[in-house]
Amino acid sequence: MDFVIAGGRTFAPKERKSKGFELASKLFLAGVVIYLLYASYNFLTSDPRFQITDVTFSGNHALLENQLLEWLGQVHGENLFAYDLSRASERLAEHPWVLSASVQRKFPQKIQIELTERVPYARIKFEKVFLMDNFGVILSEEKPEYRNLPLIVQPGVKPENFSGERVIQSLKTMHYFNKLSFFEKNPLDIAELKGHSRIIFSTRNRDLQIQMSMETLTEGFKKFRIVLDTLEDDAVKIQMIDLSFKDQVVVRDRIPSHSTSMKTPTN
Template identity: 35%
Template sequence: MVDYTSTSPRNRSSGWKQAHTQRSKRQKTKAVRYRTSPKREVNVQTVLRIGLDWGAKCVLAAVLVYGLFHGYLFFTTAPQFNISRVTFHGNKTVSAENLYAVAAPVFGENIFHVDLENVLTPIRSDNWVQDVSVIRKLPQSLHIHLQERVPYARLQLERVYLMDHYGVLIALDSGGYDALPLIQAGALDRVELGKPVHIDWVVPGLQAMNSLNQLEAFRERPFNAVRFTEPHHLMFTSGTREVTVRMAVDRLAEGFGNFKMVLEALQSDIATVRFIDLSFADRVVVRDDPAGGAATPIKKS
């Protein structure tokens, strides 16, 4: 069976009218859009002004770059900025002659181009130097400031060394420092100048000695030597060797508190005391003879 679909002339006429109406609407919409869009006019004066502004900026940038370049050349090549003077400050032990010998290569160098690390590195390598800094002083000077290590104690190993309060070994004791506390530590496998000494009790022992010497009873006869004894004790001795104090390494703060209690108990009799044992946890032992003799135990309240 064959099926034919037919369209009447009336339907075809209606379709053409509808299509024509939609096309007319689109054309009217385009015409309205065209009429309502703003007119673009080229303003010659505005374009010229913008061009001149950008041209002026380019010229200014070129002049600035040119000036910077030639300024750089002037400051880095002109003889007016060649180093002619180096001064050192803060050096008391470090030889000024050695310092100037280290600084000699920088003379005549441009102050802006000189490699300051070439000067500072050898100065820092001196064991007496704790810190060093440098300031450029225009047009031709360098000011170098040193902070030297201050000997705080003497450390007796196989030889006697000077040590600062950080535990850093400075140099061999060549004399002139007999007033400093003496730490008798025996021997070490390795001794390196400019490095901290690796003995656990040294710094706490020095701090305890300093606390003991702050007490009124021992300002006239301060402790100036400390040594380690087995199993874990520190022995503090006064300069005249009249008084010896023994304290436990792991209870130094507690021992110092006990020491102040002893001073309050003895009062004026402290002048006759020769040995005080603070190594016990529950009592303090006081003797008139450090080698033995009568002992007076003072129990903690």
């Protein structure tokens, strides 16, 4: 039997039953899908065939694999699909020697880790000597294979209070000096920061010092180049070159009897 409602539309009981059946079918199918997804997830995350048995590293040179595994924490025996790759990458990036890290799953039981390590750029001396990279990040205590790197001495500063900006400026200035032929056979390899405004560079043979102001490193280097020809003529006799004064260079003789300061105008 059909019914007529306002507006002239006919409504049949069969139509209502059909819609009810269609809704029930959709709910049933949704339930089946949810169950299958849950069963699949439960299978993937609990089956022992997906336990991690192999962890490989690439890109590590200074760091050993056992050091990295100890830093990461438990990996072997963890489920391949449940293992948190993002957290593992973040944990590795927290290591002082690691610049970046990428962690990937390799079916069925392997984790592959690719690292980019920081490169030691200089040594810096506090109570002990540490290694640092070209961003001023402290890496670790000094290692024997890096003892040829330039040494920065910063008395009275602890590693936790260290700011690398002034140190990086000092190292760049040292690099510019060492590109000059004047330092080809006896390069600068030590920089000592004195207070907040003065720096003293020393050559490898410890027979020449260059004093500069931290506020005028670029200007001091320019002044040095201006008087370079004069300095090369008497390089053997020079003990100290002071570039910290404005518009002049002070040169001190190494021989005690001739140790009076000589001021050389630069303009």
